[in-house]
Each structure stands twice: as C-alpha cells, then as structure tokens.
Amino acid sequence: AQSVTQLDSHVSVSEGTPVLLRCNYSSSYSPSLFWYVQHPNKGLQLLLKYTSAATLVKGINGFEAEFKKSETSFHLTKPSAHMSDAAEYFCVVTTFGDYKLSFGAGTTVTVRA
Amino acid sequence: EAGVAQSPRYKIIEKRQSVAFWCNPISGHATLYWYQQILGQGPKLLIQFQNNGVVDDSQLPKDRFSAERLKGVDSTLKIQPAKLEDSAVYLCASSLEGAELFFGSGTQLSVL
Numbered sequence: 001a002q003s004v005t006q007l008d009s010h011v012s013v014s015e016g017t018p019v020l021l022r023c024n025y026s027s028s029y030s031p032s033l034f035w036y037v038q039h040p041n042k043g044l045q046l047l048l049k050y051t052s053a054a055t056l057v058k059g060i061n062g063f064e065a066e067f068k069k070s071e072t073s074f075h076l077t078k079p080s081a082h083m084s085d086a087a088e089y090f091c092v093v094t095t096f097g098d099y100k101l102s103f104g105a106g107t108t109v110t111v112r113a
Numbered sequence: 114e115a116g117v118a119q120s121p122r123y124k125i126i127e128k129r130q131s132v133a134f135w136c137n138p139i140s141g142h143a144t145l146y147w148y149q150q151i152l153g154q155g156p157k158l159l160i161q162f163q164n165n166g167v168v169d170d171s172q173l174p175k176d177r178f179s180a181e182r183l184k185g186v187d188s189t190l191k192i193q194p195a196k197l198e199d200s201a202v203y204l205c206a207s208s209l210e211g212a213e214l215f216f217g218s219g220t221q222l223s224v225l
Contacts, residue, residue: 034213043117043204044156044216090155100169101146101214103155 002027004093006104013081014112021076021107023091033074034092034101035065044090050074061085086111115139117217119205125223131193134220138187138207144168145182146214147190148204156204162188192222200224 007022025031035047048059055067061084065076074091091104118137126132138145143164148156159178161169164185173180177196182188192199202221206214 036216041218043218044206044214046213046215049213100161101158103157105155106153 002031002093002095002100002102004091004102004104006089006091006107008107009105010108010110012110012112015083016080019076019078019081019085019109021089021091021109023074023076023104024072025074025091025093026072027093027095029095032094033065033067034094035059035063035074035076036090036092038088038090038106040087047076047089081109081111083111083113085109117205117207117215119203119217119220121220122218123221123223125225126195127225128197129194131191132195132222133189133191134203134205134222136188136190136205136217138205139209139215142207142209142215143185144208144210145188146204146206146208147180147188148206150202150204150219152201159190159203195222195224197224 003026005024013019033050036044037047038044047063048057050057050067058064063078065074067074089107092101094101120135124132145162147159149159150156159173160180162182165182178192180190200223202219204219205217208214
C-alpha cells in the first residue's frame with residue numbers, strides 16, 4: 001500500500017520569500033514521486049518528478065524537491081515566491097510498475113504582495 | 114502535441130438525472146484515468162483503463178457510475194442517477210507508460 005501526507009493544508013508567504021511545502025510518503029517498494037500544481041479553474045500540471053535518479057529534482061517555474069529516503073519525505077521548495085505561484089499543490093506517489101497514483105489532500109498557497 | 118480533451122466544461126443537473134462526460138486522451142497513451150475531485154480535497158481515482166480493459170475500478174460506485182473506453186481511445190463516464198454528493202470536478206488523465214499523467218481541464222458538475 002502507498003499513501004501521501006501533505007503536512008500543511010494552507011501556506012501563506014510574502015512575495016519574494018521562500019516557499020516550503022511538506023510531503024511525507026509511505027510505499028512498500030521504490031516509489032516514484034510527483035508534485036502537481038492546480039491553478040483555479042485549470043487542470044493539474046506536473047511541476048516535477050522523482051523516479052530513482054538524482055535525489056534533488058528541479059522542476060518548472062523555479063521549483064525543486066529533494067527525495068529523502070531516510071525521512072520518507074519529498075518536500076517542495078522555491079527560493080522566491082511570485083504572485084503567480086498562488087495555487088493548489090498536490091504531492092503524489094506511485095510504485096514502479098503499479099501505475100496507481102495516490103494523491104495527497106493538497107496544500108493551498110497564497111502569496112501576499 | 115494536443116492535450117487531454119474533456120467535455121463539457123460545466124454541467125448543472127438536478128438530482129436523479131443522468132449525465133455523461135467525455136474524454137479524448139493524448140494520442141498513443143494507453144492508460145486512461147477518471148478522477149473525482151470534491152471541493153477542498155485531492156483527486157480520487159474512480160477508474161483506470163489500460164487500452165480498453167479496466168485495471169482498477171475499486172472506488173467506482175458501480176450502482177450509479179459506469180465508464181467505458183471503446184477501441185482503447187476515448188472514454189465516457191456516466192452517472193445515473195446523480196446524487197447531491199456527486200457534485201465535483203471530474204478529471205480525465207492519460208499516460209504513456211503509467212508514470213507522468215497528463216490531465217484535462219476537467220468537467221465541473223453541480224447537482225442541485
């Protein structure tokens with residue numbers, strides 16, 4: 001079985017400050033992990049993915065995430081938030097060969113001017 | 114390349130009515146998913162197809178929901194009869210080898 005826990009339901013940051021979205025996972029085997037972003041009234045877009053290569057993964061729009069097996073974490077960060085980063089973010093886990101994805105409950109990010 | 118197409122974009126119906134959603138995945142993508150996303154929650158998998166066969170429908174309320182993927186390409190999801198708690202966004206996604214999913218914009222369903 002696999003599951004994802006997003007530790008914060010809501011994160012509020014000021015524009016230009018760092019963003020940290022926390023995600024812990026559980027998986028019986030080697031996981032693949034993803035972060036998706038969903039802007040209001042839009043579909044989900046892939047930000048980045050980890051599939052057993054480099055543990056530090058760089059994605060689009062300046063986001064990156066680090067896979068830490070010892071901590072079963074896959075936290076998403078961005079050094080400087082932009083107003084356009086305001087959205088819902090989902091951490092997702094799947095097991096290789098399983099093709100079944102488990103979504104976290106989501107973290108809503110608001111960016112203050 | 115063209116993305117995942119879904120229609121309609123919005124749908125408003127009364128409870129006990131029927132509704133159908135359509136999805137056309139990215140060309141060549143063998144795996145197709147239907148997700149239900151209730152406001153404030155993460156997407157929940159309803160059904161997963163591999164080509165035209167069902168891989169997982171364990172969370173599909175089969176007494177009222179049905180889905181098919183004829184010829185392994187586009188797919189329809191039907192609700193009959195609808196309940197108030199079916200109000201949600203219905204997302205279709207496809208993937209080439211079961212890794213990265215590409216999502217459509219979704220169909221927002223309101224059941225009154």
